[in-house]
Amino acid sequence: MEGLKDIILQYVTKEYLEDDSEPLNFDTPLISGGIVDSFSLVSLKRFLENSYNIKIPDDKATPEAFDSVNKIAVLVEEFVGKKG
Amino acid sequence: MAYPEKIRNLYQGQVKAIQDAGLFKQERFIHSPQAADIEVEFPSGAPLKKVINMCSNNYLGLSSHPDVVKAAHEGLESRGYGMSSVRFICGTQDIHRELERRMTEFLGTEDTLLFPSCMDANAGVFEAVLTKDDVMISDRLVHASLIDGIRLCSAMPDTYKHSDMAHLEEKLQLHADKRLKMVITDGVFSMDGDTARLDEMVALCDKYDAMLLVDDSHSSGFIGKTGRGTHEKCGVMGRIDIITTTFGKALGGASGGCVSGRRELVEMCRQRARPYLFSNTIAPVVVSGVLKVMEILNASTERRDKLEKNAAYWRKGLTEAGFVLREGDTPIVPVMLFNAKLSQDFSKALYDEGIYAIGFFFPVVPQGQARIRTQISAGHEIHHLDRALDAFTKVGKKFNILGKTKQDIIQMYGV
Numbered sequence: 001m002e003g004l005k006d007i008i009l010q011y012v013t014k015e016y017l018e019d020d021s022e023p024l025n026f027d028t029p030l031i032s033g034g035i036v037d038s039f040s041l042v043s044l045k046r047f048l049e050n051s052y053n054i055k056i057p058d059d060k061a062t063p064e065a066f067d068s069v070n071k072i073a074v075l076v077e078e079f080v081g082k083k084g
Numbered sequence: 085m086a087y088p089e090k091i092r093n094l095y096q097g098q099v100k101a102i103q104d105a106g107l108f109k110q111e112r113f114i115h116s117p118q119a120a121d122i123e124v125e126f127p128s129g130a131p132l133k134k135v136i137n138m139c140s141n142n143y144l145g146l147s148s149h150p151d152v153v154k155a156a157h158e159g160l161e162s163r164g165y166g167m168s169s170v171r172f173i174c175g176t177q178d179i180h181r182e183l184e185r186r187m188t189e190f191l192g193t194e195d196t197l198l199f200p201s202c203m204d205a206n207a208g209v210f211e212a213v214l215t216k217d218d219v220m221i222s223d224r225l226v227h228a229s230l231i232d233g234i235r236l237c238s239a240m241p242d243t244y245k246h247s248d249m250a251h252l253e254e255k256l257q258l259h260a261d262k263r264l265k266m267v268i269t270d271g272v273f274s275m276d277g278d279t280a281r282l283d284e285m286v287a288l289c290d291k292y293d294a295m296l297l298v299d300d301s302h303s304s305g306f307i308g309k310t311g312r313g314t315h316e317k318c319g320v321m322g323r324i325d326i327i328t329t330t331f332g333k334a335l336g337g338a339s340g341g342c343v344s345g346r347r348e349l350v351e352m353c354r355q356r357a358r359p360y361l362f363s364n365t366i367a368p369v370v371v372s373g374v375l376k377v378m379e380i381l382n383a384s385t386e387r388r389d390k391l392e393k394n395a396a397y398w399r400k401g402l403t404e405a406g407f408v409l410r411e412g413d414t415p416i417v418p419v420m421l422f423n424a425k426l427s428q429d430f431s432k433a434l435y436d437e438g439i440y441a442i443g444f445f446f447p448v449v450p451q452g453q454a455r456i457r458t459q460i461s462a463g464h465e466i467h468h469l470d471r472a473l474d475a476f477t478k479v480g481k482k483f484n485i486l487g488k489t490k491q492d493i494i495q496m497y498g499v
Contacts, residue, residue, distance in 0.1 A: 018245070034451065039222065039234065039241035046258060 005073045011047055012069065016040060026070045031063040041066055048072070054079040106424065112440075117148035118337060120463045124440060136468050138441040138458045140337075143306050143415055144377075144387045145463025147337035152376045156338075159372020167365045171198070172354075175365030183371050186378045187342055191304070191312060191329075192321045195350040198371075200363045202301050202330035202341030203229040208357030209297070209328060210237035213349050214266060219259040221294075222268035223247065225276070230268055230299055239266075246273075249284050256292040265294035271314030271327075272302040275449050275457065277416030279307070282318035295325040295349075301341070302416065305334035306388040306462075311381055325349060331370070336377040340366040391415055391462040394469060398460050401473040406486035408493065415460040419476070420453070422490060423497035427454035430479060437475035452499035 005026055013024055016036050030036040036044065045061050048054070056079055065075050102108050112126040118140060123132045146152055159179070169175035180198055187196040199205040206229040210220060218239040222230060225246045234241050242259065244252040252267065259265055267289055269280040282298065289296045300313040308316025315324045326345035331338060343353050353360060380387070395415040402409055402419060410418040421427045427443030434441050434456070445454035460469075480486040485493050 034447075037224070037243065039231075040224070040243045042240055042242045043255065043258060 004076060005069050007051070008048075008069045008072050008076075012036070012044070015043065015047075024069070026073075027068050029067055030069075031067045036066070038063060044072075048076055052076055052080055054082075106428070118142050119148055120145070120461060120465070120468050122440065126435070133435075133438070135435065135438050135440040136464075136472055138439055138460075138472055140459060140461065141302070141333035142337050142461050142463060143334040143391055143459070144381075145461050146334070146377050146380065146387070149377075149380070151380065152336055152373045155376030156369045156373040159375075160369045163368035163372065165369065166367055169365060170362065171360060171365045177368060177371070179368060179371045179375065180365065183375055183378075184342070186375065187344055190378060190382070191327055191344045192315070193324075193327060193344040194347040196342050196344040197350050197353050197357075197360060198366055199341045199343065199357070199360055200366060201332065201339060202299065202328055203232075204359030204363060205328040205341045205343045205357075206230045206233040206299060207236060208233065208359040209326060209343050209353055210234055210239065210266070211358070212353045212356040213326075214239040214264060216240075217263040218266065219262040219264075220266050220268055221252065221255045221259065223270065223273075223280070225273050226268060226270050227274060227299055227301070230270070234268070239264075247278070247281055249281060249288065252285070253288055253292075256288060256294055260292070265292065266297055266325075267294050268297045269299070270302070271298045271300035272307060272414050272416065274302050274416065275418065275444065275455075276410050277412040277414045277418060277457075278410065279303075279314055279317065279412070279414065282314055282320050282324070286318075286320045286323045296323075297326040297328070297345075298324050299328045301328070301330040301333055302414070304329040305377075305381055306391050307414065310385055311388040331366075331374045331377075335381075336370075336373045338370045338373055340370055340374065387462040391460065394462065394464050394466075395460040397466065398458070398469050398473075401469065402458075402476065405473065405477045405480060406488070407476070407480060408485075408488070408490055410455075417458045417460065419456040419458060420490065420493075421455055421485070421497075422452055422494050422499055424454045426483065426493075426497045427456060430456055430483060433479040433482060434475055437478060439472050439475040452494075 009024060045056055049056060066072055112124050114122050114124055115132055116123040120137055122135060122137050124135055125132055163177055167175040184196040184198060210233045214237055216238040219242060220234050220239050221242050221244060223246055224243045242255055244255050272279050285296055303313040305311050307314050315321050326349055328343050331340040343350055399417050408420040421430055424445035427445050431441060431443040441456050441458055443456050
């Protein structure tokens with residue numbers, strides 16, 4: 001789980017943060033905090049699906065489910081688990 | 085009765101929350117035509133005050149130009165006041181098609197379709213030409229009307245970091261499997277005044293078979309050597325697939341907009357774009373005014389040349405006074421204050437000095453990037469700019485921000 005969180009944190013930092021932004025932690029609110037907008041959520045979902053060979057249904061890829069690295073990791077674990 | 089007290093209370097609570105957050109928008113009533121010198125009633129009921137307008141989109145000073153007003157009068161007489169119809173039923177006059185031809189020629193495209201506004205053009209264009217099998221990749225700082233249009237479209241949305249070409253290329257690669265790809269940007273970004281890197285974007289779009297849409301609302305009429313827009317400035321005339329733009333800013337400032345570009349894409353908008361199909365035609369009086377504007381612009385570049393000189397003079401003056409500015413070379417010159425309250429206090433102090441300029445803060449601009457956005461016009465004379473510079477300097481001294489860095493200002497006022 002920790003490895004998964006690190007990968008997500010690294011991706012979100014590279015993808016969404018500007019050079020002079022405050023660093024993120026696992027609980028930083030991403031969508032409600034205005035860091036990730038709803039359009040950009042698409043590429044995050046695609047990154048997760050490609051990286052973990054999973055399919056996250058659109059009704060599960062909600063702004064709430066993607067609102068922090070911790071929440072995203074829980075979601076990904078759920079689908080990785082189902083795959084196994 | 086479907087508006088009981090509990091519903092009223094709900095909305096009153098929402099309005100109060102907006103007020104409490106300091107985000108309540110209040111109009112200032114202008115009692116004169118749009119110009120560099122205007123007479124303003126603010127707050128409501130206050131005596132009229134003569135001020136210099138430093139925040140209008142009247143870039144070319146044509147909003148109240150006597151020739152444009154005269155042409156509008158003539159259009160009113162010859163074509164009437166309203167058409168009482170959408171375009172495709174009985175709302176298309178000869179002058180509507182004439183304006184479409186003039187815009188096509190001016191922008192160097194294949195065809196043009198008028199919309200009631202550029203907001204409507206942006207709201208309608210994506211759904212008219214894209215489907216769920218396609219992707220829209222937009223700059224993260226595009227105008228709200230493009231964001232709304234993207235939301236209304238079934239194609240997949242994605243974004244790239246502002247003007248970051250490496251990031252855009254990554255996104256074009258990520259979405260290589262999509263049927264169609266469309267890259268979306270403002271030509272000049274309205275809050276920062278910087279210009280999209282259209283030459284590089286065209287090259288990337290060519291490489292990855294993507295279409296390119298540019299909203300040139302803050303460019304048409306004055307950016308580029310003959311004012312055609314950002315595609316002229318970047319040397320890519322004829323290479324942009326769709327340009328959307330407005331007649332509500334430099335091109336007379338009344339209302340209306342258009343989609344201009346590849347013939348088939350424009351035709352799809354005529355067949356499918358809902359704001360075109362279900363909203364009234366542009367009033368004949370406005371079309372007549374814009375036709376005169378186009379005649380003025382085709383005859384001479386005098387106004388855009390004066391605007392360029394004015395903008396350079398203004399930027400140099402503010403820089404020498406010690407303000408922190410956003411980099412750029414357009415007539416949009418943002419004076420950075422970073423703190424939301426400071427931007428409001430600064431705007432009020434300027435108004436007391438006879439200068440009308442508005443402070444912008446989150447959510448209109450990103451958190452911690454509050455600013456006074458100044459906009460220069462060909463209608464400004466040097467004496468207007470000198471007076472405004474004096475006022476800015478006086479207010480800048482009052483708030484002790486002259487010669488200070490971003491970090492200094494944030495340390496004094498917070499973000």
